Amino acid sequence: MLQKIGKLAASLSVCLIFVYVFLxxxxxxxxxxxxxxxxxxxxxxxxxxxxxxxxxxxKEAEDYLETVLDR
Amino acid sequence: MAQTDxxxxxxxxxxxxxxxxTKEDYLAIWLGxxxxxVSLTAYFGFGPKEEFASKIEAASQIQSAEAAKAPFKTxxxxxxxxxxxxxxGTGTAFGKFVTHWTKHPGSWKSNPVDSLIRSEAQxxxxxxxxxxxxxxxxxxxxxxxxxxxxxxxxxxxxxxxDPALNDGAAAKIKNWQAAEKKAGAAKAKxxxxxxxxxxxxxxxxxxxxxxxxAGIVLMKKSxxxxxxxxxxxxxxxxxxxxxxxxxxxxxxxxxxxxWGILLGMLVANSIGTPKWVLPACQVEFFIKTGLVxxxxxxxxxxxxxxxxxxxxxxxxxxxxxLVCTFIFGQKxxxxxxxxxxxxxxxxxxxxxxSAAIAAAAACRAKKEELTLSIGLSLVFTxxxxxxxxxxxxxxxxxxxxxxxWMGGTIDSTGAxxxxxxxxxxxxxxxxxxxxxxxxxxIGVTAFCIALYWCMRVEKQAGKTVGAGExxxxxxxxxxxxxAASILFSLLDSSLSKGMADALLxxxxxxxxTKLLRDWFFALSFAAIGLSTNFRELxxxxxxxxxxxxxxxxxxxxxxxTLTMAYIMFYLVFPEITARI
Numbered sequence: 154m155l156q157k158i159g160k161l162a163a164s165l166s167v168c169l170i171f172v173y174v175f176l177x178x179x180x181x182x183x184x185x186x187x188x189x190x191x192x193x194x195x196x197x198x199x200x201x202x203x204x205x206x207x208x209x210x211x212k213e214a215e216d217y218l219e220t221v222l223d224r
Numbered sequence: 225m226a227q228t229d230x231x232x233x234x235x236x237x238x239x240x241x242x243x244x245x246t247k248e249d250y251l252a253i254w255l256g257x258x259x260x261x262v263s264l265t266a267y268f269g270f271g272p273k274e275e276f277a278s279k280i281e282a283a284s285q286i287q288s289a290e291a292a293k294a295p296f297k298t299x300x301x302x303x304x305x306x307x308x309x310x311x312x313g314t315g316t317a318f319g320k321f322v323t324h325w326t327k328h329p330g331s332w333k334s335n336p337v338d339s340l341i342r343s344e345a346q347x348x349x350x351x352x353x354x355x356x357x358x359x360x361x362x363x364x365x366x367x368x369x370x371x372x373x374x375x376x377x378x379x380x381x382x383x384x385x386d387p388a389l390n391d392g393a394a395a396k397i398k399n400w401q402a403a404e405k406k407a408g409a410a411k412a413k414x415x416x417x418x419x420x421x422x423x424x425x426x427x428x429x430x431x432x433x434x435x436x437x438a439g440i441v442l443m444k445k446s447x448x449x450x451x452x453x454x455x456x457x458x459x460x461x462x463x464x465x466x467x468x469x470x471x472x473x474x475x476x477x478x479x480x481x482x483w484g485i486l487l488g489m490l491v492a493n494s495i496g497t498p499k500w501v502l503p504a505c506q507v508e509f510f511i512k513t514g515l516v517x518x519x520x521x522x523x524x525x526x527x528x529x530x531x532x533x534x535x536x537x538x539x540x541x542x543x544x545x546l547v548c549t550f551i552f553g554q555k556x557x558x559x560x561x562x563x564x565x566x567x568x569x570x571x572x573x574x575x576x577x578s579a580a581i582a583a584a585a586a587c588r589a590k591k592e593e594l595t596l597s598i599g600l601s602l603v604f605t606x607x608x609x610x611x612x613x614x615x616x617x618x619x620x621x622x623x624x625x626x627x628x629w630m631g632g633t634i635d636s637t638g639a640x641x642x643x644x645x646x647x648x649x650x651x652x653x654x655x656x657x658x659x660x661x662x663x664x665x666i667g668v669t670a671f672c673i674a675l676y677w678c679m680r681v682e683k684q685a686g687k688t689v690g691a692g693e694x695x696x697x698x699x700x701x702x703x704x705x706x707a708a709s710i711l712f713s714l715l716d717s718s719l720s721k722g723m724a725d726a727l728l729x730x731x732x733x734x735x736x737t738k739l740l741r742d743w744f745f746a747l748s749f750a751a752i753g754l755s756t757n758f759r760e761l762x763x764x765x766x767x768x769x770x771x772x773x774x775x776x777x778x779x780x781x782x783x784x785t786l787t788m789a790y791i792m793f794y795l796v797f798p799e800i801t802a803r804i
Contacts, residue, residue, distance in 0.1 A: 154495070161494035168486060169467075177472045185614060190475050193642055197409065200609060201468060201479025202638035203577040205660040206521045206729075206738055210641040214653035215529055215660070219721075220297065221803050222531065 239696050248509050251439040253704030256516025258435075260708060263736025264715075266318040267727050276311050280722035283308045294384045296394035299372055302401060308722045313731020325428060326739040327421050328746070329465040331474070339469045344418045354413035361403070361410040368403035372396040429458045432747070439509060446503065453504030460487050460750035461743070477606045477639055481577060481749045485595055488753015489761075497754045505751035511585050512701040514744030515670075517737040518578065519708025522667045523716050530657045531800055533792035537632050538661035541781070541788050545573040546669070549777030557769050562681055563589035566673055567597045568770050572777045575663045576601045576635025581745065582666045586674040586702055587681070591752045592761045600774045601635045609639040613647040624801050627651035628789035631658025633782050650804055667709045674702045 180186045193200065198210060205211040244250050283304040290301040313319050329339035338346075375396040379389040433451045440450045464484035467473065473483075491497055497505075527535055546569050553565035563584070570583035577598055584594040612634065616626035627644050630651070634640045637659045644655030678697045683689050712733075716724045764770065793801045 157495040161490060164490050164494060165487075168490070172467075172473050172476075172478060173470065176476055180472060180475065186610065189610065189642070189646055190472070192646060193475055194471060195409075196645055198638065198642045198645055199474055199479075200477045200605075200636065200639040200642040201474050201481070203481070203575070203636040204518070204521060205526075205637045205656070205663045206733060207742075208637045208641050208656065210645065210652060211637065211656045211660050212729075214656040215526075217653045218530055218657055218804065222800065 239692075245442050246444065247700070248439070248443060249512060249700035249704075251442060252509060252512035252701045253516055253707075255435060255439060255513045256519075256704055256708065259517060259737055259740055260520055260711070260732070263732040266322075267313045267316070267731035267735065270318070271313055271316055271727060271731060273723075273727065276726050277723060279311060280308055280720060280726070284720070284722065294376075294379070294393075295390055296379075297397065299369070299376055299397060299400070302397065308725070311722070311726040311730075312735075313727045314735035316731075316735075319731065319735035322735055322739060325424050325431075326743065327419075327424050328480070328743065329421060329462060329469055331469045331471065332466075333471050336466050336470070339466045340422060341420045342416070342418050347416050347418045350416045351414045354410065354416075358407070358410040358414045361407040365400070365403040365407040368396070368400040372400040425462060428743070429455065432458065432743070436506065436509065436513075440506070449500065449503040450506070451504075453498075453501040455504075456498070456501045457504045457747055457750050457754065460484060460491070460754060461746040463487055464746060464750060477602055477609065477636060480746050481598065482602055484746055484749030485598070485753040485756070488750050489595075489756050489758065490753075492754050492756060493758045501754060505755040507591055507748050507751045507755065508585065510744045510748035510751060511581055512699075512704075514741045514748065515582055515585060516701060516704040516708055517741035517744065518582075519667065519705040520712040520733055520737045521741075522664050522705075522709040522712070524664060524709070524713040525717050526664050527661050529661060530654065531797065533628070533789075533797050533800055534658055534661045536792045537628050537785060537789050538658050539665060541632060541784050542573050542662055542665055543669075545777060545781045545784060546570060548780060549573060549773065552776060553769075553773045557773055559769055559773065560766070561590075561593060561764065563587045564593040564596065564764055564770060565773065567593050568600065568773050569777060570669055570673065571597045571601050571635065572604075572774050573781055574665055574669055575637065575659065576605060578663065579666050579669060581748075582670040582705070583673050586670040586699055587677045588699070590764075592756055592764050595752055595756055595761060596764050596770055600770060604774065604778060605635045605639045608634045609643045613643045613651075616647055616651075622794075623648045623651040624654050624793055624804055625786075625789055627654030628658050628793055629782070629786045631655035632662065632785035632789065633778065634659075637663060654804065667706055670702050671706055674699050 180190050192198075196210075199208070202208050245254075286304040287301050290298045290304070314323060332338035372393070375389070375393040379386065379393040382389050384390060433454050436454070437447050437450055441447050461480070461484055464487055465480045467483040467487070468478065468480035473479070488497075527539060549569040549572065550566055553559040553569065554562065559565040566587055567580055567584045567589045571577070571580035573579075574583075580594060580597045580601065583589070584597070608630075612630050613626070616629070621629075626647050627650065630643045630647070631640050631654060634643055634655075637656070640655045640659040641652060644652030647655075675694075675698070678694045679689060682697065712728065716728055719728065
C-alpha cells in the first residue's frame with residue numbers, strides 16, 4: 154500500500170510541478186506568453202471555458218455586432 | 225432473432241412504459257427538466273417580470289427617440305442601454321440564493337486556499353490595492369464622457385446634418401464607451417467580498433446525493449452504495465476546480481475538466497479507486513443530465529448574429545469537415561473504433577469539449593475514447609491559441625479574417641476569445657461570435673450522430689431496421705437535449721431582446737441551468753478519471769491514429785475555414801466587413 158501511495162504522490166507531484174512550476178517559468182521566459190498572460194488577466198478572459206455562455210466576451214461581441222450591423 | 229452483440233441492431237423493438245422511470249436516459253431528461261422547470265418558474269413566474277418589462281420599455285423608447293434624432297448612437301442611447309443591462313434575474317432573491325449554493329472553488333494565484341476562503345481583511349486589502357487603478361480609470365471615463373458630450377453638442381448644433389461633426393461625435397462616444405468598460409472592470413476589482421465556500425459545498429454535495437440518488441433508486445441500484453462513493457467523486461471534482469482555478473493553469477486551458485480526469489486517473493492507476501467508490505461513478509447519468517441542461521443554452525436565434533457570412537463559416541464548413549474527417553478516419557486511417565473516430569471528428573470540427581461530450585453520449589462511445597478526444601483537444605487548443613494570433617500578426621492578415629479563422633478552428637470558446645483578444649478587439653468580436661454560432665451546432669450534431677448510429681453503424685449487415693427498432697435504440701436523452709433547446713429558443717425569440725437578456729440569459733440560464741450543468745460535467749469528468757485504466761486508454765491510442773486523425777482533420781478545417789472566411793467576408797459580403 155505504501156508503494157502505491159508513493160506512486161500516487163510521485164505522479165501527482167510531476168503533474169503539479171509541470172503546471173505550477175514549469176508553465177509559470179515558461180510564461181515568464183517567453184515574451185509573447187508573458188504578454189498574453191497579463192492580457193488575459195487584465196481582461197478577465199478564461200481560456201478553459203468551453204461553451205459560449207461561460208465566456209463573458211461572447212456577449213460583448215454579440216452586443217457590438219448588433220450595434221454596428223443594426224440588427 | 226438472436227442478438228449476439230449488444231451494439232448490433234436487430235429488429236426486435238422492445239420498449240416498455242417502465243423505461244420512463246427506470247432507464248437512465250429518461251431519468252436524465254426528467255432531472256434536467258425538473259431543474260429547467262424550477263428555473264423558468266422562479267424567474268418567469270415569480271420574478272420581477274412586469275418591473276423589468278416597464279423599465280426596458282422606457283429605455284427602448286428613449287433609444288428610439290435618440291435613433292430618430294441622430295444618425296449615430298448618442299450618449300443618452302448608451303445610457304439607456306446600460307440601464308437595460310443592469311436588469312438581471314440573477315439579482316433577485318432566488319438568483320442570489322441559487323448562485324450562492326452552487327458556487328465552486330474560484331480563481332487563485334499563489335495560495336490554493338484562496339479558491340475556497342477569503343477573509344474580510346483579505347477582501348479589504350484587495351479592494352484597497354485596486355482602488356488607485358479604479359480612480360484613474362474613473363477619471364479617464366469622466367474625461368472621455370465630457371469630450372463625447374462636447375462633440376455631440378457640436379453635432380446637435382448643426383442639427384446632425386454635418387457628416388464630419390457626426391463622425392467626430394461617434395468616435396468620441398466610442399472612446400467614452402471603451403473608457404467606461406475599463407472603469408467597470410476596475411470597479412469590479414474594488415468590490416470584492418469575503419467568502420467561505422465550504423458550507424455551501426457540503427450542502428451542494430448533499431443536494432446532489434438526493435437528486436441523483438433518487439434516479440439511482442429508480443434504476444434499482446443501491447442508494448447507500450451510491451451516496452457513500454459520491455462523496456469521493458464530489459471531492460475529486462472540488463479539487464479539480466481548485467487546481468484548475470490557478471491563473472497560469474487557466475492560461476494554458478488546463479481547467480477543472482482536465483484536472484478532474486487527471487486526478488481521477490492518478491488515483492485509479494496508483495492506489496486504485498476503492499471498490500465502494502465505483503457505484504458513484506455514474507458517468508453517463510451525470511453527462512446526460514448535464515447535456516439536457518446544456519440544451520437550454522443552444523439557442524437557434526444566435527446563428528444569425530453575424531449574418532450570412534457567419535452561417536457559411538460556422539454551419540457549412542463545420543459539417544463538411546466533420547463528415548470528411550470521419551470518412552478519412554474510416555477509409556484511409558482505418559480506425560478500429562468508429563465511436564472514437566466520430567468523437568475526435570466532432571470535437572475537432574465543432575467546438576471541442578462540449579461537442580465531444582455530446583457526440584460521445586450520442587454514439588455511446590467509451591469513456592476512454594472521450595478522455596482521449598478531450599486530451600487531444602486540450603493540447604491543440606493550447607498550441608493554436610498562442611500560435612494562431614502570432615502567425616496572423618506576422619503575415620499581416622486582416623483582423624476580421626483572422627478572427628473568423630480562429631473562431632472557426634480553435635476548439636474551446638474561452639480559448640477563441642483569448643486568441644481573438646490578443647489579435648485585436650474586432651478580431652475578438654468576430655472570433656467569439658463565429659464560435660458561438662458553431663456552439664449552437666452541437667444539438668444538430670448529436671441528433672444526426674445518434675440517428676446515424678441507430679440506422680447505419682449498429683445495423684446488422686444485410687438487414688433492414690424498422691422505425692420501432694430505431695426508436696428503441698435511439699438515445700432518448702438527445703430528445704430531451706433538443707426539447708430543451710427548442711423550448712429556450714422559442715422563449716428567446718418570443719421575448720424582446722432586453723427581456724431575453726434579463727430573464728432568460730441572466731436568469732433561467734446563468735442563474736439556474738448553467739450553474740448545475742457546470743457541476744454535472746465536472747462530476748462526470750471526475751468519475752471518468754476514477755474509472756479509467758491507463759492500459760485501456762493506451763489501447764485506443766494504438767499507432768497514433770487518433771493524433772493523425774486530429775492533425776489531418778484540423779489542417780483541412782484550417783484551410784477550408786480560411787478560404788470560406790475570405791470568400792464570405794471579403795468577396796461576397798465586404799459591406800458587412802466594412803461595418804464591423
